[in-house]
Amino acid sequence: MTASKIPQHVAVIMDGNGRWAEQHGLPRIEGHRKGTQAVKRILKAAEDFGVKNITLFAFSVENWNRPKLEVAALMQLLESFLKEQKEQLVKREMRLRVLGRTSELPRSTQKQLRKTEQATQTFNNLTVGLALNYGSRTEVVDAVKAITLDAQEGLLDLNELDYEVFRQYLYTKEMPDPDLIIRTSGECRLSNFLLLQSAYSEIYLSDVLWPDFDKAEFGAALKAYASRERRFGKTAQQLTS
Ligand code: FPP
Numbered sequence: 001m002t003a004s005k006i007p008q009h010v011a012v013i014m015d016g017n018g019r020w021a022e023q024h025g026l027p028r029i030e031g032h033r034k035g036t037q038a039v040k041r042i043l044k045a046a047e048d049f050g051v052k053n054i055t056l057f058a059f060s061v062e063n064w065n066r067p068k069l070e071v072a073a074l075m076q077l078l079e080s081f082l083k084e085q086k087e088q089l090v091k092r093e094m095r096l097r098v099l100g101r102t103s104e105l106p107r108s109t110q111k112q113l114r115k116t117e118q119a120t121q122t123f124n125n126l127t128v129g130l131a132l133n134y135g136s137r138t139e140v141v142d143a144v145k146a147i148t149l150d151a152q153e154g155l156l157d158l159n160e161l162d163y164e165v166f167r168q169y170l171y172t173k174e175m176p177d178p179d180l181i182i183r184t185s186g187e188c189r190l191s192n193f194l195l196l197q198s199a200y201s202e203i204y205l206s207d208v209l210w211p212d213f214d215k216a217e218f219g220a221a222l223k224a225y226a227s228r229e230r231r232f233g234k235t236a237q238q239l240t241s
Helices: 017-023 028-049 061-065 068-091 107-120 136-152 163-169 215-226 236-240
Strands: 009-013 053-060 094-099 126-134 180-183 202-205
Touching: 017 028, 028 053, 028 068, 028 126, 028 215, 053 061, 053 068, 061 068, 061 126, 068 094, 068 107, 094 107, 107 126, 126 136, 136 163, 180 215, 202 215
Parallel strands: 009 053, 009 180, 053 126, 094 126, 180 202
Antiparallel strands: none
């Protein structure tokens, strides 16, 4: 694959942990635990393939509706992951960015996130966006509120407002829009994930459940992406002339 065909930003909807657990006769949380191992594998794969940005959908604003025990276990897994991986992220010069309404997360999770963000803020080998308590609609509402405040305070001239300015108010402001969105487990929807940013993203659906997703599957997604023709609203003829 030539370097120009490697997506700059891959975003992943990691789906299927629960079904994986069910298929193995295990409690759901074991699927999430196994899913955490897949996260580590895919970060390594992204690094190996030269992807510069990856965003992982780890917890949505809607996920609070899950059983309390599952939510608590997910937060616990996340904290352990951050504690355990902080050193690795620093060593491999990876930057962690959290995307979402973080102020609503448990205090201990917030603390661990802040520490990891601070420890990795100067790195750019691979930027890892962790979408946590994330929902596109909330993101847009938060952006509109911030824009309104800035306009009221004279920090923003609304006549100057276009998408380039608007995107500076999104949680993803420091990352390019995703070139490729991968969803695992055979589901075929975006589930309130990066709805604005995905306007021109290529979408790749894999039948593999997230805990089984590996470097070969990730490579297959990149290969499919490389074979796509991205037109951004132009005709095929315009692209070749
Ligand atoms: C979707 O599977 C997955 C989630 C809601 C959580 C994703 C979390 C992880 C992969 C582990 C922790 C994350 C990190 C970054 C360390 P599901 O439970 O909806 O699966 P189902 O549709 O089969 O029930």
